[in-house]
Amino acid sequence: MRVLEIKRLYTSVNIWGVLSWVFVLLILLPNANILVNVFSEPNENWDHIKEYLLRQYISNTVLVTSLSGLFAAVIGTSLAWVVSVYDFPLRGFLKWGLVLPLAIPPYIAAYTYNGMLNYTGVLQTFLRNSLNIYIDQRYVDIMSLQGAVFIFTLFLYPYVYTITKAFLEKQSSSLIENARVLGRSPLEVFLFVILPVSRAAIVGGTTLVMLEVLNDYGVVKYFGITTFSTAIFQTWFGMGDVDSAIKLAAMLMLLVFAITMSERALRGRRRFSYTTTKARPISRIRLKGLGAVLASGYTFMIFSLGFLIPTLQLIHWALQTYRRVLGLKFLELTLNSLLMALGSAALIVCMAVVIANYSRISETVIARTNARVTIVGYSIPGAVIAIGVIVVFVALDNHLYWLYRLIDPDTPKLVLTTSLVMLMFAYTIRFIAIAVNSVESGFEKVGKKFFEASRTLGMNVTRTFFKVDLRMIQPALLSGFLLVFVDIMKELPLTLILRPFNFDTLATKSFQYAHDEMIHEAAISSLIIILVSFASIYFFHRVADKEER
Amino acid sequence: MYVEIRGLTFRYKNAAEDTIQDFTLDIRKGEIIGILGESGSGKTTILRLIAGLEIPSRGSVRIDGRTMVDGNTFLPPERRGIGMVFQDYALFPHMTVEANIKFGLHRMDGARRNERLEEVLRLVNLAEYKRRYPHELSGGQQQRVALARALAPEPSLLLLDEPFSNLDRDLQQRIRDELKVILKGAGITSIFVTHDRDDSRALADRVVILRGGRMVEIGDPAEVLR
Numbered sequence: 119m120r121v122l123e124i125k126r127l128y129t130s131v132n133i134w135g136v137l138s139w140v141f142v143l144l145i146l147l148p149n150a151n152i153l154v155n156v157f158s159e160p161n162e163n164w165d166h167i168k169e170y171l172l173r174q175y176i177s178n179t180v181l182v183t184s185l186s187g188l189f190a191a192v193i194g195t196s197l198a199w200v201v202s203v204y205d206f207p208l209r210g211f212l213k214w215g216l217v218l219p220l221a222i223p224p225y226i227a228a229y230t231y232n233g234m235l236n237y238t239g240v241l242q243t244f245l246r247n248s249l250n251i252y253i254d255q256r257y258v259d260i261m262s263l264q265g266a267v268f269i270f271t272l273f274l275y276p277y278v279y280t281i282t283k284a285f286l287e288k289q290s291s292s293l294i295e296n297a298r299v300l301g302r303s304p305l306e307v308f309l310f311v312i313l314p315v316s317r318a319a320i321v322g323g324t325t326l327v328m329l330e331v332l333n334d335y336g337v338v339k340y341f342g343i344t345t346f347s348t349a350i351f352q353t354w355f356g357m358g359d360v361d362s363a364i365k366l367a368a369m370l371m372l373l374v375f376a377i378t379m380s381e382r383a384l385r386g387r388r389r390f391s392y393t394t395t396k397a398r399p400i401s402r403i404r405l406k407g408l409g410a411v412l413a414s415g416y417t418f419m420i421f422s423l424g425f426l427i428p429t430l431q432l433i434h435w436a437l438q439t440y441r442r443v444l445g446l447k448f449l450e451l452t453l454n455s456l457l458m459a460l461g462s463a464a465l466i467v468c469m470a471v472v473i474a475n476y477s478r479i480s481e482t483v484i485a486r487t488n489a490r491v492t493i494v495g496y497s498i499p500g501a502v503i504a505i506g507v508i509v510v511f512v513a514l515d516n517h518l519y520w521l522y523r524l525i526d527p528d529t530p531k532l533v534l535t536t537s538l539v540m541l542m543f544a545y546t547i548r549f550i551a552i553a554v555n556s557v558e559s560g561f562e563k564v565g566k567k568f569f570e571a572s573r574t575l576g577m578n579v580t581r582t583f584f585k586v587d588l589r590m591i592q593p594a595l596l597s598g599f600l601l602v603f604v605d606i607m608k609e610l611p612l613t614l615i616l617r618p619f620n621f622d623t624l625a626t627k628s629f630q631y632a633h634d635e636m637i638h639e640a641a642i643s644s645l646i647i648i649l650v651s652f653a654s655i656y657f658f659h660r661v662a663d664k665e666e667r
Numbered sequence: 668m669y670v671e672i673r674g675l676t677f678r679y680k681n682a683a684e685d686t687i688q689d690f691t692l693d694i695r696k697g698e699i700i701g702i703l704g705e706s707g708s709g710k711t712t713i714l715r716l717i718a719g720l721e722i723p724s725r726g727s728v729r730i731d732g733r734t735m736v737d738g739n740t741f742l743p744p745e746r747r748g749i750g751m752v753f754q755d756y757a758l759f760p761h762m763t764v765e766a767n768i769k770f771g772l773h774r775m776d777g778a779r780r781n782e783r784l785e786e787v788l789r790l791v792n793l794a795e796y797k798r799r800y801p802h803e804l805s806g807g808q809q810q811r812v813a814l815a816r817a818l819a820p821e822p823s824l825l826l827l828d829e830p831f832s833n834l835d836r837d838l839q840q841r842i843r844d845e846l847k848v849i850l851k852g853a854g855i856t857s858i859f860v861t862h863d864r865d866d867s868r869a870l871a872d873r874v875v876i877l878r879g880g881r882m883v884e885i886g887d888p889a890e891v892l893r
């Protein structure tokens with residue numbers, strides 16, 4: 119019945135719907151603005167870029183991204199397999215420890231490794247002074263494309279590892295056992311059973327790795343590799359050509375879409391969601407002798423390279439430099455980081471709650487799409503978001519100039535563009551998907567019955583939300599908040615580019631130090647970021663793991 | 668008639684055919700109706716349509732002359748004044764028994780609210796339990812709290828979805844008899860849903876048999892349930 123359809127729409131278009139729409143459109147606007155520029159009329163400079171530079175941007179970007187993805191997939195999957203199928207010394211610790219490289223943002227890893235491997239670094243100094251060995255610098259030059267791949271692989275493989283491991287643990291015990299009963303060796307089981315069935319999980323994790331690589335700005339900038347991320351800013355700030363910069367951003371965005379599309383295709387029809395019923399855990403094979411040594415050795419080596427060694431090195435540098443680095447200025451940095459992350463995370467979670475609640479209540483397709491659309495932001499590289507946001511804010515400032523003049527006759531033209539609002543807005547675009555996901559899973563756990571019970575007791579949607587729903591999804595809100603908070607603490611590209619003049623955070627300061635050849639001074643702020651990430655990983659992987667049992 | 672349900676028709680999104688087809692029923696004031704049907708026959712769906720938790724594609728519901736839903740109107744559940752006891756009770760886990768019951772009394776002033784709380788607690792025999800949380804109660808006690816919560820705002824119609832399904836056999840019979848006393852004592856018009864013939868026989872004034880979303884029989888329990 120037409121009338122009823124309209125009524126359904128009417129009952130769902132309340133304040134929740136309106137707000138949800140506003141938020142989603144705000145998120146889409148800057149990105150759509152970039153995307154339409156793929157087809158805009160190119161200028162002269164673009165011809166120059168196309169002729170001489172574009173090929174290198176593309177080949178560097180594609181090489182770094184695909185090689186990092188490939189190696190991360192191999193290491194992540196093999197680790198997941200070893201840890202879920204075998205028992206070996208230190209497994210209990212490493213199972214979780216192998217997630218820890220995720221606590222070290224790649225840009226921190228990049229300058230830490232450079233500091234360790236360069237001429238004055240611990241490795242070469244030791245070889246020179248103790249063993250009198252001089253190394254050809256070419257062999258240890260990490261500031262190269264290979265070096266970037268090494269860093270990305272080592273510090274991003276946990277995306278593949280965690281997703282694949284969770285899948286193997288929950289889904290495949292009967293498969294593995296069956297295959298074993300049929301007389302297949304563990305290696306054959308791995309090749310012919312585990313790999314095919316966990317394809318979706320591996321592809322999903324690898325996609326995340328590649329998206330992270332495309333998002334990166336710190337590593338490639340520090341290593342001096344021209345990828346799209348660095349080229350966009352080079353074109354803009356170096357050549358002063360906004361139009362071409364936007365065009366590059368649009369191309370990068372297309373690359374991201376291509377990757378997410380091919381994820382869909384490669385994943386096949388299987389999703390890597392687990393069945394809700396608790397599956398039997400795999401009964402692991404206890405390794406002895408050489409096998410045990412190999413398994414422990416391999417996993418421990420990755421753990422050392424990806425977490426232990428760089429962290430120890432940073433602690434060492436921190437001890438050398440804390441007298442010089444710590445001070446009022448440092449306190450300010452820390453406060454900036456904390457307040458910015460706390461404030462933005464709170465804002466983002468609130469918006470996520472509105473979007474998720476609207477999608478839950480009004481079960482229309484449109485409302486669901488709203489929630490899904492937020493995912494877009496998470497896959498878009500920081501460089502693209504940054505340029506999109508600046509373009510929108512500059513336009514906004516132009517439109518609002520009369521208003522600023524009304525309030526203060528001597529006002530500068532750019533008000534919003536030079537404020538923290540712009541940075542917060544960018545964070546929102548990039549991270550709201552994480553919060554929406556958490557809140558949605560919270561709602562899913564609680565179900566709709568309490569909501570409905572409250573409605574039949576005479577409470578409307580909004581009062582029900584504050585009296586019932588909000589209380590019930592508290593754990594989900596907290597975990598969403600934590601995830602976003604940590605991600606903002608670590609975030610570099612957006613913060614670096616969009617922060618107001620003279621506004622520094624732990625992340626930007628670390629990067630600045632490293633960039634100015636003061637790697638040791640970067641140690642303390644880096645360690646704080648690592649510590650915060652570490653705590654969150656501990657919370658989500660260790661505590662949550664225990665609770666499940 | 669006190670409650671008039673006319674031609675109610677409904678289909679869940681992504682369902683191939685109508686889940687409820689042309690459901691019509693008149694109920695006198697104070698009457699207790701039992702809806703009996705197999706699993707999946709649409710019993711819960713009918714209650715949800717009456718409560719306003721789903722929107723019918725056709726048909727109307729009027730209670731005491733007030734239109735709840737028809738071709739032109741749709742009252743949201745919170746404005747219908749219909750009480751509902753959910754299949755799994757849906758007691759708010761973060762609230763005490765007292766807070767759960769008072770939840771629906773937000774339009775009353777404080778003194779009247781406390782009075783009403785005591786009244787319904789006495790009615791369901793749980794006066795000493797008001798400080799407890801739902802998880803500190805037995806299944807039967809939870810069921811009675813859910814009943815008290817639904818009764819407290821003095822609904823014009825009470826809907827009960829399988830009120831006994833979560834209770835063990837002995838308790839089922841006892842609560843069933845209690846429930847009849849409570850409902851009849853308070854003169855509440857109610858519809859309850861069950862797949863148990865004994866329930867219907869013991870509690871209902873009239874029984875509706877539902878099959879595949881259609882009413883196939885209606886009448887006196889003694890006749891319908893021969």
Ligand SMILES: Nc1ncnc2c1ncn2[C@@H]1O[C@H](COP(=O)(O)OP(=O)(O)OP(=O)(O)O)[C@@H](O)[C@H]1O
Pocket residue numbers: 679680681682686704705706707708709710711712713862
């Ligand atoms: N949310 C939903 N979406 C789609 N179909 C649904 C939904 N809820 C119920 N159905 C379908 O509608 C039909 C009627 O469901 P309903 O819950 O009303 O049955 P019921 O008689 O209450 O069953 P039970 O005795 O098992 O509670 C069933 O076939 C069911 O599969």
Ligand SMILES: [Mg+2]
Pocket residue numbers: 710711712754828
């Ligand atoms: Mg039911």
